[in-house]
Amino acid sequence: MTTAEVFSYLKPGSRLGAYRVREWKGGGAYGDVYRGVKDGKPVALKLSKHRQHSADPGKTDERLLRELVCLVHVDHPHIAKVQGWARTPQGRGYLVLEYVDGWTLAHWLQNARPTFQQVARLFAKLAHALEHMHGRRVRHRDLSLSNVMVRKVDGEPVLIDLGAGEYSGAQELTDAPLPPGTNRYRSPEAARFFKENQNNPDARYPFPPEDDLYSLAVCLYDALTDAEPARGGWEARKAPRIDVNSPMWAPPSARTANPRVPEALSEWVEKWMARDFEKRLPSLASMREALEALGAQEGAEWLAPVQAPPEAVSAVSEATGDPPAKARRRVLAGAVAAVVLAVGAFALLREAPSREAPFVPAVPESSSGPRAKPPQAHPSPPAPSTSAVPSPSEVPPAVKESPSVPAPTNPSSNPPVAKPPMKSAPAFSRGFLKKCAGAGALAAALLGCPAQQVQPTQERCPAAAAENIRRLGLDDGSQITILVDVKQPIFRSPDECKATGRVWSDEGWCLTLLGDGKLESETEEKIGRLPEGSRLYGRVWTEGATVVGRYTRARKPNGEEIDVCMSLSANGGLDKMPGSKPGAALVRPRDAATSITKQWH
Incomplete structure (x- = not known):
């Protein structure tokens, strides 16, 4: 018998069949998921952790084939599409799936602050997806807030990860009373069965x-009652999760747990989660229709956000466009800054006035984060033949339905108001200025960003640049491998990396440090009519949750320069590595640039 192997992760830039690996996205006991690219797409x-015929008690290869x-x-x-399947030379199977660029449902709920109407509409689409799945005699069996993605581009939900899924007539792979899944989302009947068997x-x-x-009903209950759905049980929470599995x-009803929940929505959720299966069954059968009707409500309570923002933090968050956690830091920093100003004002009263030119304090610019473009409505596609695995060209792209759920946006902050100049400025001693400078620096550090920093807004690509992208043979969303910063080369050893003051990551990369400002990158492969070795020129912003980079010029190796629209990584932002700070983001040295013909987000 062949022994089970120790699985090794694929590094960015490595090959998996016809695909180049960009980054590891996550994984579990059965497999790991990577973002890959082929022909810029x-x-x-999804790569199995073990190869075929290995001594694998988890039967990961069989589960991949079942998925x-x-x-x-x-x-x-609203179900992620499969585009192909293959095996590595070592015998590990992998699925090629539609890539959903977005957030897990848990993170979307926690950070986007959707309204009750938006939540009802989103869950109606998930209920419709489950109806379709069950009509094809397929069961998901592991539905949770982590197994639903919400796309950045249009806010549409997508069911993912059928690794625990099952279809009628499938061979039994489970060697325990219950199939794989998350206990919180198991039905009372499943919990009772396990207790008895x-x-x-x-x-x-x-x-x-x-x-x-x-x-799905438990997911909706969590969406309505949990202010921190993205925080796991091992993370610090403001309040424990409500126990839904008590025998x-x-x-408590959703409205009892969160008085903001509309009564009608709370009553339906209570029916769908009834402990008695016979009482629950009729309401489950009408779940989609009920959610669609609830999502059509237009009253003020339906257009209100599910979770009320914390006091003070809400006001700061809306004024700055920051997420709540960052807003809390701004409240603290504002308090420190107020103390600094108070000390300074007191000192002004004690210093002798001067007749030198007046001093006008700088006012920080406001910032707003990238915005998502509005969704469009399309009809649902016809069902494909199930006789064979479709090729990438045969699989239609994910189709959007209406009404859609907007992706998270950051509210625009109010423009700064310039203060009138003082009639005269006092003369300060060097010691006093030094103390004030130190205190001001402390306040600025707590604010977490330099005063002049802004985040780019959503913009359309200029027509001439979009036409240049098309002339290069690229589409909206085509991707190409790049060296992120030509001024920071790739080092292959930790010693070389650390000798330059850079950080060596656990993935085996010498991380690139990016600050706000200009960025020059270089393509490492040919795509369309854009040669390898072309330089991309643009700007990068690092204050937000992701690094946002936009390229507006490209220079080919022959010296030809053209206007372009391209983004660093996926259109929307590049994930930061641990240890990043506003204005000093750590990223992988090699990533992707994405061509844009429509608009930046």
């Missing part, structure tokens, strides 16, 4: 489609 690559069959059976705009090695829970709908009593 991003894909998700493949499940995905081939379905075709819905946990010591029975032959017992297997017959997972019904209604359990998927129950899981003794049902959880």
Whole structure:
């Protein structure tokens, strides 16, 4: 018998079949997901942790094949699409999937602060996706806030990860009473079955489609009642999660837990989560229709955000466009700055006035984050044949339905108001100025960014630059490998990296340090009519949750320069590495540039 192997992660830049790996996105017990690219188009690559015929108790290869069959059976705009399947030379299987650039549902709920109307509409689409899945005799079996993505570009939800999925007639892979899944989202019947059969090695829970709908109801309950859904049980939370699995009593209604929840929505969620299966069944059957009707409500309570912003933090967050955590830092920094100004004012009263030129304090510029473009409506595509795995060209892109859920946006901050100059400025001693400078620096550090820093707004690509992109043979969203900063070369050893003062990552990269300002990158492969070795010129912003980079000029190796629209990494931002700070972001030295013909986000 072949022994199970120790799995090694794929490094950015490595090859997986016809695809180049860009970054590791996440993984679990059965496999790992990478963002890859082929011909400039991003894909998700799900690679099994173990090869075929290995001594793998988790049966990861078999589960990958089962996920493949499940995905081939379905075709819905809110279910991630499969584009292909293959094996590595070592025998590991991998799926080629539609790449969903966005947030998990948990992060979207926590950071976007959606309204009740938006949440109802989003969950109606997920219920529709489950209806379609069950109509094709496929069950997800592991629905949770982490297995739903919300796309950045249009705010549409997409069901992902059918690794625990099952289709009718499939061979049983589970060697325990319950299939893989998250306990919080299991039905009362599943919990009862496990309690009664946990010591029975032959017992297997017959997972019904209604359990998927129950899981969706728990997800909705969490969306309405949990202010921190993206924080796991091991992370510090302001309040513990409400227990939904108690065998003794049902959880409090959503409206009891969060008085902002509309009564009608709370009542439906309570029906969908009823402890008695017979009482729950009729309401589950009408879940989609009920959610669609609820999402059509227009009253003030439906257009209100699900979670009320914390006092003070809300006002600062809306004024600055910052997320709540950052807003809290600004409140603290504002308090420190106020103390600094008070000390300075007191000192002014004690210093002798001067007749020198007046001093006008600088006013920080306001900032606003990247915005998402409005979604468009399209009809649903016809169901494909399930006789074979579709090729990438046969798989239609994800289709958007209406009404859609807007992606998170950062409110624009109010423009700064210049203060009138003082009639005269006092004369300060060097010691006094030094103290004030130190105190001011402390306040600026707590604010977390230099005064002049701004984030780019959503903009359309100029027509001439968009036409140049098309003349290069590129589409909106084509990707090409780049060296992020030509001034910071790639070092292959930790010693060389650290000798230059840079950081060596656990992934085996000498990280690039980016600050706000100009950026010059270089292409490392040919795409369309843009040669390898072309230089890209633009600007980078590092204050937000991601690094935003925009290129507006390209110079080919022959010296020809053209106007272009390209973004650093995916259109929307490059993930920061641990240790990053505003104005000093750590990123991988090699990533991707994405061509733009429509608009930057």
